[in-house]
Amino acid sequence: MQREIYEHMLLNSSNVNSGNFDVISAADLGTLFQVTDELFFGGVITRFVEANFNKPLTFRLSTRMTTAGGTTTMTSPGPRRDTEFEIAIATTPLFGTFQIESQAKVGGVVCHTRLEALQRIMEHEVIHLVELLATDDSNCQAKRFRNWVGSYFGHRESNHQLLTPRDIARKQMGIRCGDAVTFRIKGDRYLGTVNRITKRATVLVKDPAGTPYTDGERYAKFYVPLKMLKRA
Numbered sequence: 002m003q004r005e006i007y008e009h010m011l012l013n014s015s016n017v018n019s020g021n022f023d024v025i026s027a028a029d030l031g032t033l034f035q036v037t038d039e040l041f042f043g044g045v046i047t048r049f050v051e052a053n054f055n056k057p058l059t060f061r062l063s064t065r066m067t068t069a070g071g072t073t074t075m076t077s078p079g080p081r082r083d084t085e086f087e088i089a090i091a092t093t094p095l096f097g098t099f100q101i102e103s104q105a106k107v108g109g110v111v112c113h114t115r116l117e118a119l120q121r122i123m124e125h126e127v128i129h130l131v132e133l134l135a136t137d138d139s140n141c142q143a144k145r146f147r148n149w150v151g152s153y154f155g156h157r158e159s160n161h162q163l164l165t166p167r168d169i170a171r172k173q174m175g176i177r178c179g180d181a182v183t184f185r186i187k188g189d190r191y192l193g194t195v196n197r198i199t200k201r202a203t204v205l206v207k208d209p210a211g212t213p214y215t216d217g218e219r220y221a222k223f224y225v226p227l228k229m230l231k232r233a
């Protein structure tokens with residue numbers, strides 16, 4: 002069934018036209034959810050949401066999540082019928098990983114393409130959603146979740162080994178937190194220390210007019226795209 006869903010996506014999405022697609026939309030996530038619901042649960046999840054809640058499920062691509070593969074959230078603004086459910090999938094690890102790797106584990110299952118990895122992430126989120134619908138609570142480290150995700154989708158773990166920007170900075174450029182780096186802005190060259198890596202690196206540069214830090218020095222903080230950094 003997982004293979005059938007894979008083929009369905011390739012045939013029916015105008016964006017996802019190869020296993021390592023370059024473009025994806027939130028509508029593609031909706032399609033992936035629907036086929037997964039149809040094949041594995043006979044469409045009961047979608048029908049349950051329609052029957053019990055005023056708002057349909059929503060799907061979102063997140064460019065800001067850099068470590069989680071996805072999230073499922075439940076927002077309850079008031080009466081139960083007004084509860085909203087959203088599944089968000091992180092694009093950064095999905096796209097970054099398969100630029101430099103040919104495989105990565107998601108849910109303990111080896112994935113060879115972006116689409117396979119996306120399916121495993123969606124499957125994980127589907128179980129979160131089912132738990133939230135059934136009990137208002139969900140925990141992917143707990144036994145019940147692991148039993149369900151294992152028996153429906155064959156996942157053996159509740160994590161992924163997709164590469165985060167931090168992994169990619171280390172693998173591709175040899176840069177990690179704490180490293181001395183240089184970068185240029187408008188012709189000026191700066192020397193600083195990498196403090197944090199998300200989509201961009203946070204680099205602290207010694208500056209007498211900067212903010213005092215616990216090491217007794219003052220620093221100015223720069224957010225620098227990773228590819229602008231050079232090891233000092």
Ligand SMILES: [Zn+2]
Nearest residue numbers: 125129141159
């Ligand atoms: Zn989880």
